[in-house]
Amino acid sequence: MLKYLKIENYRCFEHHEIEFKNLSIVVGKNNAGKSTLIEVLRLVAIVINKYQTSNYEPPPLQLGLPRISRGIRPSLKGIDISPENLFYHYKTGPARIEVEFENRTKIEIHVENSDIIYAMIYDNKGRMIDSKKSAQLLELPDIRILPQISPLPEKEVILDEFYVRSNLNSTRTSLHFRNQLKYNNNEFTKFQKIVSENWDGLSVHSLEGRDLGQGERLGLQIRENNFVAEVSWMGHGVQMWLQTMWFLCRCSPSSTVILDEPDVYMHVDLQRKLIRSLKGRYSQIIITSHSTEIISEVEPDNILLIDKSKRKSTYTTNFPAVKRVLENIGSIHNIQLSRLWSANKFLIVEGYDIEILKRLHYTLFPESNDPLDTIPNMSIGGWGGWNYAIGSRMMLKNAGDQTIVTYCLFDSDYYPESAINQRYVEAEKNSIQLHIWSKKEIENYLLVPTAIHRIIQRELRGRVPPSLTELQDHIDTLAETMKDNVVDCFSSELKHENKSMEIGTVLKKARIYVQNRWNDKLSVVSGKQLLSDLNNKLVTDYSYSISINKIAKELRREEIHPELVKILEAIEKITNFPLR
Template sequence: MKIKRIVIHNFKRFKQLQVELSSFDCIVGANNSGKSTLLQSLALFDFVLHNCLSVKQVNGNNTQKVFEIKNRSIAPEEFVVLPVANAIDLWTDKIAQKGGKHVLIQIEVEFDNEKYVKASVDLNFNRYSISIETEVDQNWLKELVSYKISYLPVFSTFLTQEEKRTQAVIEDALSRGRVNSVIRNLLYDLKQKGEIHYLERVLQNAIPSFKELNIKFDEVTDKYIDVSYKEEGKNKSFDLFMAGSGFQQFVYLFGFIRLRNPNLILLDEPDVHLHGTMQASLISELKNLQRTEDKQIIFATHSRDIISRIEPDQIITLNEDKATRLKINFEIYDLLENLGSFDNIQIAQLQEFKRLLVVEDHDDWKFVQVFGKKILGEADWQKVEKRLSIFPAKGNPYKQDMVKLKEQLTAMFRLNSSGNPLKLFVLADWDYYPYRDELIKSLNQKDVNIKYHVWGKAEIENYLLVQDALIRLVKFKNETKNLFTDPFIDEFNSLLDKSKSIVLDKFAKAVEEYSHSERKGWNITKMNSEAQKLLDSMWDNNKLSITDAKEYILPGLKRWLQNNGFSQFSDLSLAESLEVSEIDNEVKEFIYKLADFAGVRVNKK
């Protein structure tokens, strides 16, 4: 049974979207076109479907079952399929009521057997109300109960060690999209079911040097599951954590798929971390899965290599909230994708001034705009903006090939035809890279026309962690309520203390990436030791600089406000509430450098 059509209403960026699906579909489109949102809508459909379908036994008879449809109310913390900072974030334009009426998120699905299911999500008193509508036929409901959709988000590196978990803990992690945190448990289950040879075959096809997987765990003596692998011609085994990211990604994808055996597989950018040869192996294995095991597979990608290996009628293009099957001219695909990041004004500015600011995403640019206006004043900042073109890199730009980007844009817009070369100013989050000075030195040696500024704090959101500004903003948002600031600050400090373990994990992942990229060959003990040293050297005096402001501190403060009946704030409004005197000196220096880069003379204040 396969889905042949989906219609989405009021979900995230889609007010309404209809998509015709086939057995094997590749979703492409410019940044922010809704590729991930389309996949998430199907994951949401699966969540609502299985939470609203129930099975009961008749008169205690285990052999006779009745399938029922029930509406349910679910708290935000239990809505694990799509965790968001605020429940309203799931609705288009954050509107869950209009004209006194509730606006429902609805996912309508038509299967290839002509059966129809509509899943609905409402918001009542900050709880999700979910329901489904379909034909009430016992055979059909039984078929729906056994129908499974699996959504695998963008790959994350495995943990250094992993304890044996109960099935309930494993299921909870999987429901939250944290496959990487229980991958060894999944591999252990795969071995227990005699299915590990399938994964070994897939790995051997993709990586000729791979020989075998070894999975060990003793229920009596072991705390951690030991997963290692061997390569041809080598006697030594290597821990799974030491494997390259491409190897880990194949284990992540095909180990999970084999164990869970879903009917519909949803993959968000499965090509990340894979070079061209492994991307070819990925597509080959996915097509084989679809053909031999009758799976339906839908995945989103930016990879030109992958798109060029797929038949045109298997490609769905998202553009301006419309989904179309198009025959793409692969020779101009890169051009179209890059053009999607610029409007006509940006292109004109790029051709005239040849100054490009590269940022991680549009949110980072919005923060820069706020800081620029405050530090330079409205008039001078407008002069700077008029001379800059902005390129969102969709990820940390220091991990991407900026030299290649400069060359592509130069050729694309013929920027060599008149004198001065194209120049780039790259603004990047530090992202816990172990040795920042070494990083900046190596980056600035790559091209004289590419400048880098890597934030001294973990991310740009860390510069918003100013207590006075937080208190001012929260009081303003809640001026009609009696908000006591002491409990709010206590919560801030509590979150800060609790984030220490999160920061250690981030350092551990960064050290692991560094060891692989620089070919250090460090073992787990060495990497963990380096991560702990980094944390110990910075935490006491710089915790506000290295804490996880973006994903832990600021969302945690918003949850506290919500749970205590107070109005929340946006990160952008927090930036706007900062006084110039409260803005970090590093941010001020960056803005002055940016003005100089744009060719605008300003007076430092």
């Protein structure tokens, strides 16, 4: 797995450093350095492909390296690297590229021109590899980069097998796509399976002419629903998608898989399917992208903002930062209306609840065609925004489309039963599918000690985490300290509802009400505040904090509360919410 990359004096980078994670979505303005990054990674991949079969020799004199050094000079045949403007701001060479892997092995590449590429390889103890024999004992990670693909030729004949295999990663790869399928029979069945799994109605029907000899014509038949045709008759988007799936078939689970702007030729639904199919399948994924669809499928701390003007690329850490990134790269646009008519549903939530809900929805429905955050949605300020919910429903009704279902999710907070009942009556009157959480707020459903404990155990590597029992005790103790505040909150709502009631009577009724529910205190206290207090304790005791979204992502299917399951299932299937 790639861990660290340093680029010096190469094209648009004077001095730049990048740290990679197991999932890195690389974004940035046009001309920010994404293409150069991919080119650098291609050079690294070439070295990895050649380091065990190449001769080790002293460095070229032009590089000015110690003559005692030993390295390889890999051929760049078939790789489209322009010799123009190789060095930063028209300076002279050489350029230097340094990459370190998770196993602490390292590669150092020196570039003098497009003909002189020299790479030195180091083992995990910093010792230079000086021969083909010692290289055989070293294991470098496998890096696979999708070659530069293009629409397929209308006709393709059977070519020499050695030529086809030698040019799998060249810029000519699309010209012999059908030949690759012919000569990789073991992967062909896998290819058929991955295509049908990732595109509804699309399948690989047959490879015609596969048993014929060199010079004879090859044909790839593709079925789309009831229509079967040669692949060249299909749209360019289908052709590019098939080539991408074929590339992924040839990548092992331990590979670092790198894709350069796959969104350029994919429909938005396919972009989401692609990132979902990649996550968890390979040890590391690096994707450059402008796509809001791809960006919205990952956590903020997996979004790497590249900027050639800075010395180091950084990851975003929160959703406001992601929004700024989207605005900055010029990709954000209003696609809510167009989605509205295809999704046939509209979702109204409080605050940032959509970020919690989408993670729970993904756990329950990983193969969904409508990930929750692709559904047109609106955030309103809780109960005070009820008129916005009614107004939105009226707007959709006036637009003349009665098939769009409006779903609305509210926290119950400390509202009395009479106010909750009144809200349900108004919702039914306005044809809104309303659900008010039985717990205080959505964060209460994240108070699952087993899930929180797993995260802490995983993150506090090398340190002794609290036991599950200790964690449960911490949570229970923190909840107990909130009891008086809960009574005060209920008192305020009760007084608001009964303005003539004496304050003493209000407090007495509130205490009785809270006491009767205190056996289930984790449903009554503010889940948001309790998680905040727990975070403070973790910071004090372990210098570690845990995010709400991380807990939502961690919850297993069986840990998600049945109430949440029923609500998310209704939204997924576009059915009515269950009756109270």
